[in-house]
Amino acid sequence: GAGVSQSPRYKVAKRGQDVALRCDPISGHVSLFWYQQALGQGPEFLTYFQNEAQLDKSGLPSDRFFAERPEGSVSTLKIQRTQQEDSAVYLCASSLGTAVNEKLFFGSGTQLSVL
Amino acid sequence: AQSVAQPEDQVNVAEGNPLTVKCTYSVSGNPYLFWYVQYPNRGLQFLLKYITGDNLVKGSYGFEAEFNKSQTSFHLKKPSALVSDSALYFCAVTGDSWGKLQFGAGTQVVVTP
Numbered sequence A: 001g002a003g004v005s006q007s008p009r010y011k012v013a014k015r016g017q018d019v020a021l022r023c024d025p026i027s028g029h030v031s032l033f034w035y036q037q038a039l040g041q042g043p044e045f046l047t048y049f050q051n052e053a054q055l056d057k058s059g060l061p062s063d064r065f066f067a068e069r070p071e072g073s074v075s076t077l078k079i080q081r082t083q084q085e086d087s088a089v090y091l092c093a094s095s096l097g098t099a100v101n102e103k104l105f106f107g108s109g110t111q112l113s114v115l
Numbered sequence B: 001a002q003s004v005a006q007p008e009d010q011v012n013v014a015e016g017n018p019l020t021v022k023c024t025y026s027v028s029g030n031p032y033l034f035w036y037v038q039y040p041n042r043g044l045q046f047l048l049k050y051i052t053g054d055n056l057v058k059g060s061y062g063f064e065a066e067f068n069k070s071q072t073s074f075h076l077k078k079p080s081a082l083v084s085d086s087a088l089y090f091c092a093v094t095g096d097s098w099g100k101l102q103f104g105a106g107t108q109v110v111v112t113p
Helices: none
Strands: A005-007 A010-013 A019-024 A031-037 A044-050 A053-056 A065-068 A075-079 A088-095 A110-114 B003-005 B010-014 B019-021 B024-026 B032-038 B044-050 B056-058 B064-068 B073-078 B087-094 B107-112
Touching: A005 A088, A010 A019, A019 A110, A031 A075, A044 A065, A044 A075, A075 A088, B003 B087, B010 B019, B019 B107, B024 B073, B024 B087, B032 B064, B032 B073, B044 B056, B044 B064, B044 B073, B073 B087
Parallel strands: A010 A110, B010 B107
Antiparallel strands: A005 A019, A019 A075, A031 A044, A031 A088, A044 A053, A065 A075, A088 A110, B003 B024, B019 B073, B032 B044, B032 B087, B056 B064, B064 B073, B087 B107
């Protein structure tokens, strides 16, 4: 497909489990963002990649959260020792270039439920 | 610091009537403003953006937005709403070098036939 693809669509984890969320951006898109969207809220920024370089991780809520994009395309967001407060929809977005005013293309998200 | 306020949790409008969704913002430096729409079980979709220039911006699906610098507002408008416009609308702002967006909490639009 031509859009941003995220998998899995739904993930249920027991508290304390590690999870990995995958994002396939649009081919050729340089910029990649991860956002966290809690129920009834707007998306909150987590981290930003330009190609393989993670240029901003100021939004990651704790050191349990880790993101990578080793080859400048697919990205993985990993959450270690999940907690109930991690339950949210995790959105990935990409854009073609690096201009601050570019529109983002969003995936449908991964809904994480931590029990 | 960047912030966005969408004062209405929900806006109800009859089909054919004008639709307005309010947004005010705070950002250091020049603002870049966006509207995105979210349909159930789908990702956010870009509607329009303001970068510079004309204060009235036209976007997808007949939507437009007016940038007002003195009131720090960027209200979304549509002259004649459709039932299919029912969705969750997000205003977002950035002044950040990476284009890191600060989103509002969203406004649910309900258009009744």
